[in-house]
Amino acid sequence: MNYNIALLKGDGIGPEIVDSAVRVLEAIGKKYGHVFKFTPYLIGGAALDSVGVPLPEETVKGCLASDSVLLGAVGGPKWDTLPGNMRPEKALLGIRSAMELFTNLRPAKLYPALKGDCPLREDIVAGGFDIMIVRELTGGIYFGDRGMREGKYGEEAYDTECYSRFEIERIARVAFDTAMKRDKRVVSIDKANVLDTSRLWRKTVHEIAEEYPKVECTDMLVDNAAMQLVRNPAQFDVIVTTNMFGDILSDEASQITGSIGMLPSASLGTTSRGLYEPIHGSAPDIAGKNIANPIATILSAAMMLRYSFSLAKEADDIVNAVDKVLNDGYRTADIAHGKEALSTVEMTDRIIECL
Numbered sequence: 001m002n003y004n005i006a007l008l009k010g011d012g013i014g015p016e017i018v019d020s021a022v023r024v025l026e027a028i029g030k031k032y033g034h035v036f037k038f039t040p041y042l043i044g045g046a047a048l049d050s051v052g053v054p055l056p057e058e059t060v061k062g063c064l065a066s067d068s069v070l071l072g073a074v075g076g077p078k079w080d081t082l083p084g085n086m087r088p089e090k091a092l093l094g095i096r097s098a099m100e101l102f103t104n105l106r107p108a109k110l111y112p113a114l115k116g117d118c119p120l121r122e123d124i125v126a127g128g129f130d131i132m133i134v135r136e137l138t139g140g141i142y143f144g145d146r147g148m149r150e151g152k153y154g155e156e157a158y159d160t161e162c163y164s165r166f167e168i169e170r171i172a173r174v175a176f177d178t179a180m181k182r183d184k185r186v187v188s189i190d191k192a193n194v195l196d197t198s199r200l201w202r203k204t205v206h207e208i209a210e211e212y213p214k215v216e217c218t219d220m221l222v223d224n225a226a227m228q229l230v231r232n233p234a235q236f237d238v239i240v241t242t243n244m245f246g247d248i249l250s251d252e253a254s255q256i257t258g259s260i261g262m263l264p265s266a267s268l269g270t271t272s273r274g275l276y277e278p279i280h281g282s283a284p285d286i287a288g289k290n291i292a293n294p295i296a297t298i299l300s301a302a303m304m305l306r307y308s309f310s311l312a313k314e315a316d317d318i319v320n321a322v323d324k325v326l327n328d329g330y331r332t333a334d335i336a337h338g339k340e341a342l343s344t345v346e347m348t349d350r351i352i353e354c355l
C-alpha cells in the first residue's frame with residue numbers, strides 16, 4: 001500500500017525526532033512492502049521565520065490532502081515574546097481544529113525496564129501499568145461561552161462548560177472501540193455529583209455502553225480519579241473524559257511514567273486521517289545536540305500505523321522493538337541517569353535493528 005504522510009517537524013528537537021520516526025517508518029515499509037511518501041510542511045517558529053505566520057495556509061492544505069500527519073513539536077524562547085495569536089503554539093490549536101480532531105488518545109505506560117523512573121513507591125507499580133486516556137478535544141469549557149462582566153463584587157470572569165449528547169456519544173464510541181482492542185474496561189470520569197454536563201455525560205456514556213456488552217463500564221468522580229491514578233494506576237485500562245478533566249489527568253498520568261520522552265499521542269477526527277505527536281515540547285535546551293529521546297515520536301508513528309492505516313502488526317513490531325531495546329539496557333540521556341547514553345541517531349539505529 002502507498003501512504004502520503006505530511007511531516008510537521010517544527011522547532012527545537014522537532015526535526016531530529018521526526019527524522020528518527022521517518023527512518024523507522026521507512027524500515028517497516030521495506031519489511032512489509034508499504035511505500036510511505038513524506039511531504040514536509042512548515043509550522044510553528046520555523047514557519048514564522050520563513051513566511052511570517054505560525055500556520056501557513058499551504059500547511060493546512062497539505063495536511064488535509066494527506067493520509068495522516070506526523071508532528072514533532074513547536075515553540076522556543078526566540079518566539080516567546082510574540083503576541084498570543086502569533087505564537088508558534090497557536091499553530092497547534094489551528095491545525096487540530098482545521099482537521100476537526102475531536103479525540104485525543106494518550107497512552108501512559110510504565111515500561112518494566114524503566115520502573116526506576118516512576119516517582120511512585122515501588123510496591124504501587126510492581127506490576128507496571130498501561131492506561132489509555134481518551135480525551136474529548138473540541139468541546140467543553142475550553143470552547144464554551146466566556147467573557148468578562150460586572151458582577152455583585154465588581155469585575156468578574158466566566159467560562160461555560162457545555163456538552164451535547166452528540167459530542168458525548170461519539171467520544172464514548174471511540175473509548176469503547178479502543179477498549180475492545182485492549183482489556184475491555186472503560187472508566188468514565190466526570191463530576192456528576194455537581195455538574196449538569198457531567199450528569200448528561202454519565203447517562204449518555206451508559207447508553208452507548210449498552211452497544212458494547214463485552215466492555216465493563218464504570219464511573220469515577222474526577223477528584224477520586226486524580227487520587228486513584230497515584231494510589232493504584234494499574235486498575236485502569238481505558239479512561240474516557242471531558243476536555244478539561246482529560247487535560248489535567250493525562251498530564252498526571254504521563255508524570256507517573258517518569259519519562260516524558262517516551263510518550264506518544266494521537267488526535268483523531270471523523271476520517272482515518274489523524275495527527276500524531278509526542279506529548280513533550282520542543283526541548284530547546286537540548287535541540288541540535290543529537291541527544292533527544294526519539295521514542296515518543298517513533299511510538300507516535302506506530303500509533304499512526306495502528307489508528308490511521310489499520311496496520312496493527314506493523315505497529316506491534318515497532319512497539320516490540322522499542323521494548324526490546326529498553327530491555328537490552330539501551331538508554332538515551334534523559335533516562336540513563338548518568339550512565340552511558342546513546343545519541344538520538346544511535347537509539348533509532350538500535351530500534352531499526354530490532355524490527
Ligand code: NAD
Pocket residue numbers: 013072073074075076077089092260261277279280281282283284285286291292293294296334
Ligand atoms: P518540553 O517538553 O519541551 O521540555 C521539558 C523538559 O523535558 C526539558 O528539560 C527537555 O529537555 C526535556 N525533554 C522533552 N522532550 C524530550 C526528549 N524527547 N528527550 C529528552 N528530553 C526531553 O517542555 P518546555 O520546556 O516547557 O517547553 C519548551 C517549548 O516547547 C515551549 O516553547 C513550549 O511552548 C513548547 N511546547 C510545545 C508542545 C508541542 O509542540 N506540542 C508541547 C509542550 C510545550
